[in-house]
Amino acid sequence: MNNAIQDTYPDDVAHCYGCGRLNDHGLHIRSAWDGDETIAVLTPRAYHTAIPGYVYGGLVASLIDCHGTGSAALAAYKAAGREPGSEPALRFVTASLHVDYLRPTPMGVPLEARGRIVEVKPRKVVVDVTVTAAGETCAKGNVVAVLMPEHMLAGMKGS
Secondary structure (H helix, E strand, C coil): CCCCHHHHCCHHHCCCCCCCCCCCCCCCCCCEEECCEEEEEECCCHHHEEECCEECHHHHHHHHHHHHHHHHHHHHHHHHCCCCCCCCCCCEEEEEEEEEECCCCECCCCEEEEEEEEEECCCEEEEEEEEEECCEEEEEEEEEEEECCHHHHHHHCCC
């Protein structure tokens, strides 16, 4: 996916298991604009199994979580009239995550997460996320993302 916000995260905050490009063992979730919505696509691996044929619910929650924070960053840059990756970095963390599982999520097909921006404030963005598999809605979530606190950024400097 071109223009993924996660590709612009500074190296010191690009280690997240879900979306960090520098985490060799991570999911590498990548979020980008698709019209007025955001999109991320993730194909589950065999080790993401809950029971044979179905995805572990934690993977679905991770997809909603990281796509939500990535969507928040995209929305914040857009609201500020800035290009993603411009300084200072706008990196978000999860303040609240709510997930409703609507049906079992099948293995063997890509999962598509679509984000809809609900609210944008200077330090907080709210995103609704829908996860589909093979055209069927499997889960819906809501992410309240907040701008990463300075002490988290400062704690990563020099590591």
